[in-house]
Amino acid sequence: MGLLSIFKKKDASAEPQKPASVASKPAETKKEVKPVADKITLGYTHLSGCTGCTVALADNYAGLLTLLDKYVDLKYMPTLADARHIQKVDVSFVEGSVCINDKLAVEEIKETREKSAIVVALGGCACYGNITRFSRGGQQNQPAHEAYLPIGDLIKVDVFIPGCAPTPQMIRNVAVMAYLLLKGTKEQKDLATAFLTPLMKLTEKNEACFCELMTQVINQGLCMGCGTCAAACPVNAITMEYGKPQGERDLCIKCGACYSQCPRSWFSFDVVENYEAINEAIMAALQ
């Protein structure tokens, strides 16, 4: 709870737009023409993805507007912003995998890495390849575009948000935590670090499908049959048979949702035991 008191105090304060950290460096805020000094800058690189991740981001509705209003300065993004070219930013979201036969895509992912402090792979394609893993080329109008890789095969990625599509709430939570990590007080940074650590650890591996549940959970003697994986699967490839997941592997699209949602893939007591306060704080931050 100690972690959160300041986060909460910030939300309850008379000036919700100015988190506690603003007070310590007022000189910087005065120089700005627009009151955006303590926003983090965000970019959005769109590679071989279906725009579903973009839609999920937009599906935060008013929450997205609050995010853009108070916490995030969206520097560039195809579809939702005027500026489309990659710029220097604090955080960039990347949607889609990289087609290595597409020179522009390869350049863009490299440029994204060079210009971003934190790169977040957003969605199954960027994290794990997702359905682009099944591509063998031959499609119109670029039949020679046949080889797709998750972005982690070409650049170092800092945070994964798996799932197809990733959920609006997960994107929201990560955005709020990224803000706290970069602009918060010591306590807020600690909270954000604890929250984001499992998502950072996910970047160690660029492959995920139902098999992860078998090899990393069941084969390791960790499954206790809660059914989370079956609920998380976006294509209903998982059923629970006698209390254990049964995967229809031909249906699996390799989005990684089942494994990362599983409470026995990773679980942080420090974070989850404070679920009530963290949920309240995130909701309050978006008021």
Added chain:
Amino acid sequence: MGAELGKYKSVISARSTDKELLKHAQDGGIVSSLFAFALDEGIIDGAIVAASKEFAAKNPSKVIIDSSNFDMIEPWRPIPAIVNTKAELLAAAGTKYNISPNVALLKEATRAFGLDKIGIVGTPCQMQAVRKAQLYPIGMRDVGASIALAVGIFCMENFPYQSILQLVEDHAAMKLESVKKMEIGKGKFWVYGKRGQVVQLPLKVTHKYEQPGCHVCLDYVANLGDISTGSVGSPDGWSTVFVRSKIGDSVWAKAMAAGVFETQPMEKVKPGLELVTKLANEKITKNKATLEARKTFGVGKALRNPYI
């Protein structure tokens, strides 16, 4: 240790005031009464509970049927179901002592089943799953805010269905379909037959049938439920109830005001909180040792630790 009972606002010994309901209940009828009250009051519009294959056969629209031998008669096999009435709740009441993947219905509850305010009952690990799904909703779009009441039940360990089959039919020498009630208490596994026969097995016999995944669990009293409950600590026919979250506190207060439960202070009952604490510590200590042993399981090779 100190943290073995989790955070809670209050703890009390309670039992339902509904005599009819108590006939179906495992102990004090806490979960069934609480959900029945929450349904009546509109606090929830449906609850995910562990029903049975008989229930599923009669109410196919309340379950998701998987393909595992569904036509086979399997008494005491829990099937997660969404219930909307008190009659359905009663049909699903009682502890089954084998795995019911209730969280599997959590997303579909907000989709095909159309719930906006979900009640869910589950073991401590299932409460962990529910809270992880709220904080890290990776595959749980629009689910977290719909969870209106999560009730956790005390749990030392769980069994696969086949283990219960073996324990009851091989060790206790009773047919599963003739079993009226199963219970773990006073250091024994009890099987009560419909004709009145009672068989008790020493818990030692049951250990090798436990689900392996339970041996890394560090939660006995469902620390992450809004309310958590179990028989341990309270007299026969009563349950120990921890009220943990703001939601839990509000629902419990309303239920008390409506006279849904009769209560006794925890300090007044035997064996009391001391036994709950003792068993919680036993479980946590044993399973921490398991986690420790996993670190040096092979030769210079560890088994995976899920806890970050």
